[in-house]
Amino acid sequence: MTEPAGTTATDPGDVPVQLLAPDGRRVDHPDFAFTGTDAEIAAHLRDMVLTRRIDTEATALQRKGELGLWPPLLGQEAAQIGSARATRDPDLVVPSYREHGVAWCLGVDPIDLLGTFRGTDMVDWPSRPDGFHLYSFVIGTQTLHGVGMAMALQREHRVGNDDAAANGAVVVYFGDGATSQGDVNEAFVFAASANAPVVFFCQNNQYAISEPTSLQSRIPLYRRAAGFGFPGVRVDGNDVLAVQAVTTWALERARRGGGPVLVEAFTYRMGAHTTSDDPSKYRTRDEEGEWGARDPIARVKAYLLSVGAIDQAWLDDLAAESEALAERLRAGCLALPEPLLADQWSNVYATTPDRLVRQREEYLAYEASFAEEAR
């Protein structure tokens, strides 16, 4: 007997959609095209370079002891910038915890991000727009929230209107490892059942900490969608043009009322899982080198230089802007306001119960007793 279809046989869709080759050549795809201008591509390059600078600075700040932890996005800039730039009002964006590039595109001040990892703050930030949800650290949990938000959009009549500009959809981010969680699979079921306007954006960066994607799935992840009854597309996650084209298509389809799509951005976590991780324990230098040659930033730069859309002076300006941003981050990190334990009782409930009010007062009295002793 032969293997039933859909198990081990390869499929044309396994080859990721690509519109910009690693050497900077634009390539055609039968189904997807990038319709933006070179100026827009240059804007993407700027986003990617600045995001990487934020990332390397945050890693450096962790090394200096100024942050407790940092999960680097290094290598995933194209997946994040390309998808985030496909969103627009009234779309809703639901990140996981590595979406610093998405946060950047949505207008979050990167200094605010640092507060979470410095331990001065939870995950809401003064600069966070309403359409950008909190970071989530429990793997997969946010996919269900994203589907619920999409169900809300349906009930708010923001889906399938003739006036396309009034329509919105949700894009929710998660990793390859997350696809094994029950929550994510339930999110797929609920999204399909409700035909909810949600784009599941899976950054397959090849690892869940030390575990390779092959441990989570025997088939390419994008193909999981078929079993739940909606389309899946695998895109070259290191190709910002392809990511934007595919995500734009998926979002427009969802906004029209076409239902969910799973986008698998095939990419690579070039850095460690977090600053606490040591990838040399579970992957080879050769592998890192292979993916290094597919760097998402290098190909955009090569393309723009080859067509003369940017020049060395443009790049020098960007480098200067990057350094200024890094300096702002360093100073901003150190200047983050220290939290007070006394403030932590305020937001447990909408109205703080008496017992908690008293507990806080007892805490304050206890603290004050030290001040008295010191006098």
Place this chain on the structure above:
Amino acid sequence: MSTMTMAKALNAGLRRALADDPKVLLAGEDIGRLGGVFRITEGLQAEFGEDRVIDSPLGEAGIVGTAVGLALRGFRPVVEIQFDGFVYPAFDQIVSQVSRMRFRSHGRLGVPMVVRIPYGGGIGAIEHHSESPEAYFAHTPGLKVVTPSNPLDAYWMIQQAVADDDPVIFFEPKRRYHEKGEVDVEAEPLPLYSARVVTPGTDATLLTYGPMVRTCVQAAVAAAEEGRSLEVVDLRSLSPLDDEAVFASVRRTGRAVVVHEAVGTLGLGAELAARIQQECFYELQAPVLRVTGYDLPYPPSRVEDGYLPDLDRVLDAVDRSLAH
């Protein structure tokens, strides 16, 4: 006798459990090739193979639920939950299945499983990485809940937990992973579900466990300098509680202060206070006091030092107890 960290002691205990019983299996996220994010299982996959030390897909319900099936077929799974805050996806399996398989099957089916959970704060972590969820499990009939406070206990308790025919939730105080202690691998261990007096004293009893044992011992040392004699009892087992050891100590001193990181409301301190007032009412010189985490979600790490019980808060409670 050798000196080792709690992390190494757990590793050595797990190695011995794997070597002693071919039915023992380990499973969890990143525990094989990487040896776990805290390296508790370092080297064990290389030594015992991928069949016995399993890198699981990323799903806690799956890890625990499949361990139920393995246990029902005679294996002894020891599963690792990567951090305290990530056990909740498996909560249904633990509370509705693991804990009551024996009860549901007229005692015919047991689930001899160990769920290892690094727990507690004090490590400057982001949210979900510093929680103390032990009371949820201790509240559940059918589960046993233990927690070592030092390398020696860690070495023996993990092996005793594996050997138990009932499910054991094994809480590892992650902030003490790298503290060293003497481990005698030949000595006869204490029974698993017994408390230990770590510092004898006469004026008041500190009842504590896991990461707070060291804090309480330091408090006892500080109190001794002021002429106060505190007895520190390391509970070791939270379910079942070693009632007799607790009552014996409280009867001697007449005063009890319970110390834990977990929030106070409906925590172990509440249960201990209730039992003590029922059994030792006439010997008590003061109400049982609690020093615990405040009734808040775990706060940002920059304020965790104030959130967690420390030496000063323990001594403050002792003062209040003695003032009665």
